Amino acid sequence: MRCEDCLPVVEDYFDGALEKDEANRVGAHIAVCAECATALDALEAEQSLYLRYDRGLEVTPALWEGVRAGIARLEADDERLSVQAPALTPLAGLRGRLAMFFAALTLRPVFASSLALVLFGVVLGALLLRSIDSPQSESAQQQQMIADGGSALSTTAVHPEPVIQESAEIETVAATAVETKQPAAVTNSPSEVAALSSNRDSRRVNTINASASTTEIEEELPDPDHLELADAELLSFARQQPSEFEDEAARASRLIGPGEREVARHVERAQALLRSFRNTRSAEGVSSANVAYERALAQRLLRENLALQLDAEEAGDKTTGRVLDAIQPFLRDIANMRDEPSRDEVRSIKERMRKTEIVAALQVY
C-alpha cells in the first residue's frame, strides 16, 4: 500500500469503519510509514482532547423529579382512558365488554337501540330506493297501463293498504265520476296522473274508495295478474307503506342527534380503517409493508377525531370523549408511519390493537 492510498482512509481506519482486509493493509502500512503514522497520531491526539471535554453538566435529582412529573402527567391523561378490566367470565356478554372498555358504569341502551334502528332504517331505505323507481317513472308506468286500457279494477281488488299512485288515480276517477255521473274511464291526462301520484294520503283514498263504490264507479286498477314480474314487484313495493319506514327512521333519528350520528359514522370509518390495517400483509420476502392507503385515511380521520373530541369536550359528553380518545393513538401512529414501514413497525401497532381489542370494541359501539 502506498501513502496516497492510505492517507485518504486513515480517518476511517481510526474510526474502525474499514473492512477487515483493508484495515489490515492500512495497519501494516502505518507500521512502516512515518507520514501515515503521524496522521494517525494526530487523530488520536485530537480524540484524547475531545474526551477531556467537560461540559460541566450534572445529572441532579431535580432532573429525575422532572421526568417523574412528566410521567405523572402522562398517567393522569391516560387514566381517563384506562379501564380496570375485571376478569371476564365466559358468560360476559356484549354489554359487559362495552362497559369495561369505556369504563362506563351504565350503558345507554336507548342510544344503542336508537343506533341500531337508524342503521336498520338506513339499510332498508337504501334497498327501497334501489328497488323502487322514481315517482315520475312510476307514474309513467301507470300512464302506460292506463293508456293500454288495462283490466278493469274492482274495489275488491284494492289492496287493504292501497298503492299511493293507485289511490291518486282512484281519487281522480271518483272525482270525475262524481262530476259527470258516468262510468269514468281511467284515461286521465298524464299530467294529472303525475300530479296525483305525488299525493300520499292513503286514508283519504280509502274514503274516496268507499264513496266511489257507492257511486258505482267502475274503477280501474292494474290487475296484478296481468303485470310483468318486474311490474308486480314494483307494485308490491309500492303497496307497502313507505311512510311506515320513513316514520321508523324518523323516530330513530329523533332519538339521537345529528352530532351523535356524526360520531357513529366516524367510529364506523375508524373501525373499518383499523380492520383494514390489521389485515395488511407484507409480500413474502419483502421487509416492508405498504400501508399508504391506510396512512392517508388515518390522517383524515385523525383530523376528524380531533374535531369531534373538541365537540364532545364542549358538550360534556365523556363517553364519546373516551371513545375518541381510545381511537386517537392508533390513528396517530398509522398517520405518522413512513411510506414503507418495516414489518416490525406494523406488527407493533397490530399487537397493540390486539391487546386492546379496539376493533371489537368499536364494533360494539
Next chain:
Amino acid sequence: MERLAMDMAGAEMGEPGAHTAALINSTAELVSRVRAGDEDAFRLIFERYSRPVLSFIFDMIGDRAAAEDLAQETFVRAYKGLGGLRDETKLSTWLFSIAKNCARESLRTRGRDRNKVEIDGEEAFELRDETPTPAGRLLDKELNAVIERALARLDEDKRLVFTLKVLQQRSYEEIAEITGHSVGKLKTDLHRARAEMRRRIGPYLGGEQ
C-alpha cells in the same frame, strides 16, 4: 466509562463482549420490567443513560437549562413509547433518536442558527492570558469553552455526526439509525466537521500535540 461505551457500541453492532453481553441482557430485562409497570426499572434506565443523553443534547443546542428540559422530555417520551420499542438491545440508539428529535425541535422553535454566531463570538477563542501556561498546555476550562464554541459554529448535520461519533463514540451504523442518514453522508460530514474543528481549535492545540 469509555470502555463501557465502546463495549456497548460493539454490542449493538452484534459483537458483544463478555461485559456487554451481561449489559445487553440487563437492558432487555429492564425494558421488560418497565413494560410490566416497574418504575424502579425505568429509574435504572434513566440513571444509565441520562448523562450521555444530557451531554448529547447540550452539544446540539448549547443551552444548559434547555438541555435539561429536553433531556427530561426525552425520557418522558421514552417512557410513553417503550411499548413500541422493537429491539430491547437497541435501547440507547432509540433514546438518542428521541433526544435528537427533541434537540432538533428545540432548534427549530428557537429559530437560532448556530452557524451565524456573531463576530464578537470569535473573542472567546482568544486566551484571556496570552502568556502560555507551563508546558504550553491549555487549562481544561478554557479548552472546554473553545470546544463548546467551535461546536456551535458547525452546521447542524456536522455537529450531529461529530457529537455522536467523536464525543459519544457511537458506531456509524448506530448513527445512521439515529439520524436516518446514510453511512456515506455521515463519513463525509464527519471528515468536514473534523477539519473545521481542527481549524478552529488547532492553534490552541500546539502544546497538546
